[in-house]
Structure formats: structure tokens, C-alpha cells
Amino acid sequence: MEPRTTADVGGMGHAIKRKEDPRFIRGKGTYVDDIQLPGMVYLDIVRSPFAHAKLTAIRTEAALKVPGVLAVITGETLAQFNLHWMPTLMSDTQMVLPTEKVMYQAQEVAGVIATSRYAAADGVEAVEVDYEPLPVVVDPFKALEPGSPVLRTDKKDKKDNRIFHWEVGDKAGTDRAFAEADVRVKQDIYIPRIHVASIETCGCIADFDRVKGRLTVYMTTQAPHAIRTVIALVAGHVGLSEEKIRVISPDIGGGFGGKVPVYPGYVIAVAASVVLGRPVKWIEDRMENLQADSFARDYHITAEIAAKRDGTMTGLRIKTIADHGYADAAANPSKFPAGLFSICTGSYDFQHAFAEVDGVYTNKPPGGIAYRCSFRVTEAVHTIERMTDLLAQQLGMDPAELRLKNFVRKDQFPYRSALGWEYDSGDYHAALKKAMDRIGYAELRKEQAEKRKRGELMGIGISSFTEIVGAGPSKHFDILGIKMFDSAEIRVHPTGKATARFGTKSQGQGHETTYAQIVAEELGIPAAHVEVEEGDTDTAPYGLGTYASRSTATAGAAGAMAARKIREKARKIAAHLLEVSEDDLVWEPGKFSVKGAPQKSKTIQDIAFAAYTNHPQGMEAGLEAVAYYDPPNLTFPFGSYICVVDIDRGTGEVKVRRFVAVDDCGNIINPMIVDGQIHGGLTMGLAPALLEEISYDASGNIQGGSFMDYLLPTAMETPSWETDKTVTPSPHHPLGAKGVGESATVGAPPAIANAVVDALSHLGVRHIDIPITPEKVWRILKEKGVAE
Amino acid sequence: MATHTITLTVNGAAHTAQVESRLLLVHLLREVLRLTGTHIGCDTTHCGACTVLLDGEPVKSCTVLAVQADGRQVMTVEGLEKDGKLDPIQEGFMQEHGLQCGYCTPGMMMTGYALLTRNTKPSEREIRQAISGNLCRCTGYVNIVKAVQYAAAKQQ
Known part of the structure; x- marks a missing residue:
């Protein structure tokens, strides 16, 4: 799509430089830990060394004698105000601080407040806690067995560790498809527990003003408005009502889903500030971040595909055990306990499908949030893309050919999937063919055949994913009852410049730039003249925040709708100024002119000035609008990725030689930013595919609780990504856009896993669970007798 | 805890500070000198968010004690732009x-x-x-x- 605006205006399609960058490249960003308030004190947290234990005593006397220590807050302190428990976003409950027992290693046990960071840490060392260890439940399958200790003894009627059973689809029809199938493939797939590990950890400053009764919280949050409501719901009974709470989300150093939940540290800081009447800063360190904050994934999946002999897929059946840890603290829309996992039919035209998920409690940190993905979509995509390769292998078919045979066709959109989603638009064949051409698929297959003869291990992996983002339509989507609309408010000032505020919150996505481009596109005001603000609940309109690739799909759409309201008023003012009827005016970006007399025109700047100086009698002055956008449907970005790997027979190391990503996110607002999002997403796809995993030993001790052993990709492991695109606009989004932030994280892992399995398929290897570490590969090479 | 008087040059300007033995250079820069452009991202010297130059060599300032910078030259992100001109x-x-x-x-x-x-x-x-x-x-x-x-x- 050619841009409709000039480069000076910088509307959609222009790769304008980011408005955020001048401050960041000078070290002048303002992240939470950069803020120092007068009289501010510091919170540090005592954490449990045990995964499950009875709390028998907390002795604080020694800690209170440490120089600089002001207070120690325990569960008993909070219980006096009934603040020792809080709701999760999934309507479960979670301890803020324990009064009876701890449920996972690194659980918050007490908070120490001191005059400096160092004194607070000294205080933490001096708090003495007595524990009586209890039996630990680590394995979610064992947790479901009769006789397993029941973990949530706080829930009176709870007799087992099952959180929920959820199912979707036509079970009988799917069973019939399997009974009638020529070919069936079945595989257990584990998608391990991982952590977003944004480079900035979580933290806040809670500042309670005793005189005004007002609480200001500077917080690393992706959803400031929702957090304000949650604080009011949790602490309304102690006088913190919503109009007296201001949540400010300043610059955020990466979020990826990890900054959606409310963590106990935030609540302790708020309580401490209320008690002490001073600002309280809490900044977690990296080990706390990895060990106690919400995790992602941890899905134990059994998947099956039924197919005809010619490769036509006819049925999909999936059973999953979801390990949620000690509480269901996922951040899914309320009606979707397994998120949008039902996108698991993927890009393929299945007639029958059935999926079921059981959520389970274990002695691990709570969570089940996303890791740069829209509510369990990565789990779904990994499953279907791995299973497609398994089917291809069983049939002896090329995996590209099998995909092209089963794709939903372009003429089937809008397409109703077997599990009930209406895919808005797509052209899956075009994306895969483009990726195959770009990477030289046929030549690579030849190269692979030659290398195999020489004993070299090379693999080619494909992933043709369908995303589901932009939650979501209010009919089905809410969080704690709040519908998942989003919002924009645009004020055009007398001089023709504008301020635009949104209910979302960028964590690096570049909203200050892309939202300004949306306003530029719709009103013709140069993006350089549009100041975007987010993240302050006192000024921004109410919105549900930024996660699940929803910002462009919801708040971006709201921006376009608010701008269109302004344009309609501008038309009336232009008609008044030009003394013609509104119908005689034509709009082009930035001005209205008279039909047939283009020399008679008024620019948006002229009109803005008139809105305050010469508006028509009977019309309200000013030029501003608010829009709350309730999307009619979700959007369905898609793409095809092809990865080439070489495997070292000596070490088992997998080297990604090439990776071509063809993405389709609908109409593009800023191509530079879209490319950057895809680069980052691919790297966060590479990470769980090859490196990242958090596991637990039998006693519930975390393995992978620091950057010593939780491996993020560095520039050395990360390949030079090759990106390309197709453009299939969303038919229902006002700008035809779909969202892109997470597509690559969702799409990349199976491309890499499929490539590794492909490299080893001639040895009889069918599946390897991610992360595919050198050790795993080396053991397979050893077993197959090909290790060097 | 013992304290020390140290003198160091940060982005060309001399600073003298009283510091505890255990104070990390990154905290001296961020919290005492209020140069907050240098960030903290881990506890184990892996992430590099706190990288500054010490006598011209990149170091992770979360693993350098402030006293180790005594008498030395430190350059942070705030020192890159010179006379209003970006590096x-x-x-x-x-x-x-x-x-x-x-x-x-x-x-x-x-x-x-x-x-x-x-x-x-x-x-x-x-x-x-x-x-x-x-x-x-x-x-x-x-x-x-x-x-x-x-x-x-x-x-x-």
C-alpha cells in the first residue's frame, strides 16, 4: 500500500523515526527506579526457601534493630486490614503475605522497610522465620491423582488440585473422524515453563498522601487503568477509592506480559506507604523476578491428527494438563481459562476438532501469563505446527506440500474454524510460497539430500501460523468483568497541533510514534505535531492496556474513530468558513476543499484555529473527541516462516543458518517498527526453542532462577533474521491493520523445532521437546550412533 | 560499616563522595550523582544494562565497587553527547x-x-x-x- 500522506505528514506506511528515541539515546528516559521522591524509603522482601511449608514463627526483633530499618510487615500486619489476600485476574485468590503456610519457593514472607536499599537488604537477612516443611507437589499429573495432598486448604470445599476443566469443539464428530481416518498421528508435547525476563524487572513507588487521602503509584504496569480498579477493589475498604488513586506507568523497560499481573510486592509497598505515610519504593532484583513473578506456558499436551491417505486433514484432538502453580494467576479474559488455545486448528481447514484443558495447582509460583503471546496462542501454534510435520513424516510427504494442501483457501474468508473462531482474512498459500521462493526451498532440499549422503546434518523447518489478537469484542471478552474495549482521546489545539491520549501503555512498541501516525493519517496533522500520552490514569481515558498484540487492534482503532469524529466536526467548521454546504466539501489528508473549486480550501490547521476563534454560532467550541472502541471481531495475523539449521555432530549444537519470516499483519502503520517487532519476536521465539526453561526438582527448588542458568539469547546465538511480508488487510478494523508484536514469538519455535527434527528424521527421530539444547541433541546423536 | 572518601571523574566532571565500602558503582552513579541513564537489569553481571566505561574500558558497574573507581575516569551514556552534538x-x-x-x-x-x-x-x-x-x-x-x-x- 502506497502511503496516502506525504512524508512531511508521516501518516500510515511511512518509516518515520521514533519520537521516543531522543530521550532514550541520551539516557533521559524515566523508568520507575529512576524516580526519587522526597522522604522515600525502600522495601525489600523476605522469601521462602521452601516450596511448601507451615509457617510457625516470624521473629522481627533483630531486623528492627538494624540501622535504617523502619518496619517489618508480615501477613499478620496485613491481616489487621484484611489485605493479606488478593484476587487474581482469573478470579482465584492469592496470598499477599502468608499467615499460615508458604506454597512455593521464593514466595513473599515479609517486607522490610528501611531508609536505604542496602539497609532494607540487611533487614531481610535479619528476619528469622521458622518453617515446618510439608509434602511438595511438583508434577501436575501426580497432583491430579487421588491421594495427592490437597494444596489449596484455604478453599473450604476444595477436595483436589484441579482448578478447572475446559473443553471446546465437537467431541463425537471428532471421535468419528478419527474412527474413519486412514492415518492417525499422536504425540506428547511439553511446552516448558519460561519467563519473559524483560531487562527491566518489576517495581513501584507507592506514595500515599495522608492529608489528601490520595495514593499515587508509579508502577511497571502494562495496564494502569485495570490496576487502579484492582487496587480500589482490594483496598477500597481501607479508604482507597478509585478517584483517589493515580497509577502512573512511566517508561517501561519491556513487558511481554510479565507486567500485567499484580504482584504481592506492589501491594506490600502500597500498604507500607499507607502505614508509614512516606513514599515506598520496591524494585525486585533479577532472581526475584525469575523465581517469583508470573511464568508462561507449562502445558503438557497430547495431540492427535486424523487424515486421509492423500494428506487431507480431517480431525484434531488435543488433551492438555496446564500447570498453573499455586494459584490461577493467568491474565486471560475471564471466559477463557485456557486463553485462546482453541486457535489450535491453525491455518488448516479441519472439519472436526476437539480440545480440552485441565488446570492444575502445584507448589510453584502462580501464573500462566503470556510470554509475548496472545493468551496461549504459542502453545496452540507449536502443537499444530509440530503435528503437521509429524503427519508429513508419517505420510512421507513434503511438509510444505502438506501445508499447501490443507490451508484454508483465500476464497474461504471470512472463515469459521471448527472451534468457533471467525478468521477475518488471509492468504496462507501466498505467504508460504513467498517464503519458499525467498529461501530457495527446492535448492535447500537438494543440498540436504547431498549432505545426508556425506553424513552431515542439515534440516529445514516450516511454520505457517495463524495468530488471534486484538482482544476483544465485549460480547465475549472481559477481565474481572471489565469489557476489553480500548480508548483514545484527541485534542486539537488552536494552533493545529494535537495531544492524543490512549488507554494502552507502550513498553517499547513505539506507540508515541505509531499512534501519532494514525492521527496524521486521519487528520493530516503531521505526526511530528501530535504528542501521544499514555500510562497516567489521571489523564488518559480508561483502557485495558497493552498485551496480547491488542494496542493497534483496539486503541489504534479508537484513535482512528476519535480522529474521524473530529473530522466530521471539522467539516462543519470548514463549511461555515467557506460558506458552502457540507456536502460540497471533499476531504484529502489535511484539508477540505470545495468540489469543483479546489483553490477554495481550508486546512485542518485553519479549521482548528477557527474552532476556538470563529466557530459557527450554535456549535460547541473546541476540536476534540473521545472514542471507546469495541472491536467487532478479533484480528488474525498470519505468516510462514522457514528455518535452516545445521547440527554439529560433535557437540549437538544447533546453528540457525537462515531464517526467513514472511509476515502478514494487514495494513502497516510504520514499516520500520513492524520489522523491529518481528526481529524481537523471532528472538523471543528462538529463546524457548533452543535455550530457555525453568524447571523444578522434586523438592520444588527452582532450576533456572538467575541469568547464570536461565539463558537469554545473546547476539551470538541470534541469527540475522530475514523478513518479508504480504499484506491482507483486516476487513473490520478501521485502518485494515491487525497487530504484529507477538506473531513472530508465536510462529518461530515450531519452525526451529521442525528444522531440527527434519535434520534427524532419517535417523527415525519424530519429535524433540523444546528447548532443544545441545545436550538433548547430543544424546540423540549418541543413541543413533552418529555422534562424532 | 566503614566509609571512604573517593574522588572520581564522571563525564569530565570531578566528584567527591563519601561512600560505604559495599556501595556499587552503579548505585553511586544512579542514586548519588543522579545519572540515571545507566540501568540495572540483573544481579549476576550477565545483562550489561549497567555498562559504563572505566578509564575507557567497558565494565559492568553492578560488579564494580564505588571505591574501585577512586581516582579514575568514568564515562556514562550522559557523556556521549558533546556540545549538543550526538555521538x-x-x-x-x-x-x-x-x-x-x-x-x-x-x-x-x-x-x-x-x-x-x-x-x-x-x-x-x-x-x-x-x-x-x-x-x-x-x-x-x-x-x-x-x-x-x-x-x-x-x-x-
């Missing part, structure tokens, strides 16, 4: 979209800046090697490599 490495990050959330950026730029002082024409591999102690979660490194290349070309 080529800063320009490179902006022009090549080498940053997103901005959190790793100061450390990444300091590492890139140090690389270019000892190698004016680094290859892609040399750049990747140089920044391999700096983690970025947003960009996938592709554009960071380009940003360093941009700065190298600009300095020729």
Missing part, C-alpha cells in the same frame, strides 16, 4: 531503529562506543561478539548491529 553511536541507534524499550540501550551504546575506539572497522561478527555481554529482549540485535555499523561508517 555517532547515538545517531546510529536512532537511525537504524536499534532500540525499542530503551532499557538496554545505554549499556549497549557504551559497549559499541568502546568497540569503535579500538576497532574502527568491525565486521558483523566482531560487533556481535563485542555486544554478547549485553542482553536485549526487544530488538533481536539485527538493528543494533546496523547501528554500530552506522556509527563506524560515520566515523570514517
